[in-house]
Amino acid sequence: MITLHPEEKTPLYEQLYAALAADIRSGALAPGKPLPGRRTMAAQLGVSTNTVDAAYQMLAAEGLAQARPRSGFFVQETGGMLHTRAARRARTVPQSAEEGNTEEKNNDILYDLSTGSIDTGLFPARSWGRIQKELMYQRPELLQRGELQGDANLRARIADYLSEYRGVDCTADQVVVGAGIEYLLGCLAHLFAGSTAAIENPGYGRTRAVLENNGIPCVPVDIDRSGLPAEGLEASGANLCYITPSHHFPTGVTMPAPRRAQLLAWAAARPGRYLLEDDYDSEFRFDTRPLPSLQGMAGPDGPVVYLTTFSKSLAPGMRIACMVLPWGLLERYRQDFAVYANTVSRYEQQTLCTFMAEGYFTRHIARMRLAYKRRMEAFAGQLRKELGPRLVLGGAHSGLHFLLTLPNAGGEQAMVQAAARQGVRLRGLSEYYMARPEHCAPDTVVAGYAGLKAQDIPAVCAALGTAWRG
Incomplete structure (x- = not known):
């Protein structure tokens, strides 16, 4: 039975992560066993679903659990090699898994396509x-x-x-x-x-x-x-x-x-x-x-x-x-x-x-709109060159991200994981479903480009091409 201690300085999501990681490494949670649903776990512990989600995402990032679309999280075989790195990440992973509040440091990630980023170079x-x-x-x-x-x-x-x-x-x-x-x-x-x-x-x-x-x-x-x-x-x-x-x-x-x-x-x-x-x-x-x-x-x-x-x-x-x-x-x-x-x-x-x-504000907005439009067009064009006619981009007409659908790419989670192996961080569309994730469009990820430097676009697209063409 997991017990959390709100009075301690350690955030609740880290406490939950550490308890689950210990159970997985000790064998108390066997490989292949499903973890309780986020709502179920949250209700049992008296915490928010965000707290549970952050802990589960940490387990998935360490390879201690696997996120399966429309099925939840399942315990993975660890082999005992992840203990040191997992303990280190437990001290560094942030409180929330929501976009805009994620500042996780991972030396393997070269390009962050999260939706919470902006181009600070455009700030006046x-x-x-x-x-x-x-x-x-x-x-x-x-x-x-x-x-x-x-x-x-x-x-x-x-x-x-x-x-x-x-x-x-x-x-x-x-x-x-x-x-x-x-x-x-x-x-x-x-x-x-x-x-x-x-x-x-x-x-x-x-x-x-x-x-x-x-x-x-x-x-x-x-x-x-x-x-x-x-x-x-x-x-x-x-x-x-x-x-x-x-x-x-x-x-x-x-x-x-x-x-x-x-x-x-x-x-x-x-x-x-x-x-x-x-x-x-x-x-x-x-x-x-x-x-x-x-x-x-x-x-x-x-x-x-x-x-x-x-x-x-x-x-x-x-x-x-x-x-x-x-x-x-x-x-x-x-x-x-x-x-x-x-x-x-x-x-x-x-x-x-x-x-x-x-008058600075309206001029600043106009400059940002033009800069981001050019970046979106360059990013979308380069992605189409790398990934071909199968690629479908949705929502590119507005905002600072779009949906990227690539049928027969192995599924959303496989796409996210393959991209991460090539140094690109992005999120699957199903992660934004709070209910009925079975309605989620398949093979779809969310790609933000606001924080992407123009000179990095060819390298990012090449990395995604390598990740998803095979």
Whole structure:
């Protein structure tokens, strides 16, 4: 019986990994034996499924377990040679297996195609640094606490930008600035205490973890070619729905206007229903201008909470995000969070405000969009040369990743493992399924290219060609 100790400094996922690894090496868990399902194990130990998933992924990375699509994880034969390396990795593998929070160090990996990376070379360091330096010397009052929702002039700039480029219908008063989407979701979970949220399947597992950690149970609803269907949403029994209509993660589906109207009708049909609209990657669309936001369709007091982040447009480390609250929720937010301080540094807020006011931000977005479009086209073109007509690329029209399908390549896990042997890290599509992974498209992996240097594209594609042609 495995026992975890939350009071210890060692993270729970490392404790679980170490216990399972010891049982595997000792023979208590025999080769070929299936490990308990992630939900089952999480329920038994009283931890999150993310904790279990991180431990299982560590076992798989060490060769102590094998992940089989639609079947789960199975114990592998170890031969006793992995003990030292496994123990070392137990001290270094990060807490979460979710994209954007994975900083695992592996000397065998040369190219990381995860979806959480950006090209830091595109960050406007000179103009950003100049603005921040001037503020530091000229605005000492920024050392004082600011407004609960964020500085008013920044919120005004954000409201204007969202109105012009995303069709959001709001005033600066409705904008709430916070240190990342996760923090803002925690605030919303408080406002929606006692609710149940429908989430997209496949989807962004971190969203589910944040909501459930804050007491909001989640029900995965399978998406189709138009995104999350209203029928599935109604059947879920949820009163909240978290969606990424502009660019579904990870499939890249853009929700068409009729489906958007159906979801708005669902929300309007009963009091207390809300859509939580995450405008994920909307700034990186390469073919046409994105559809206006759901919030703009619903109006300033409609049943939609709009969320967006500056993580991709600036940098994940900036931790600047915002949400737009309907008027009814805004009053409750101000009452319940009145004693809270804003979680974003006022110097960062004012740097961003000036950066937007002086036109740097829109020019920066335009440069990034062009750079990433060229990178996507070069990457896709080189992949087609290496892998031939069997290759199918999905979702390349927007966002900073695409789905890569190669029929008869041995299956998703074989593709991921073969790529890793050639020094390329990527993830299988089934890893993003929170339920019914049997619906996952076969032979499909998720390849992010934002952090890929242009000069490395030929080498990466050659490595994938070597991995998958045989």
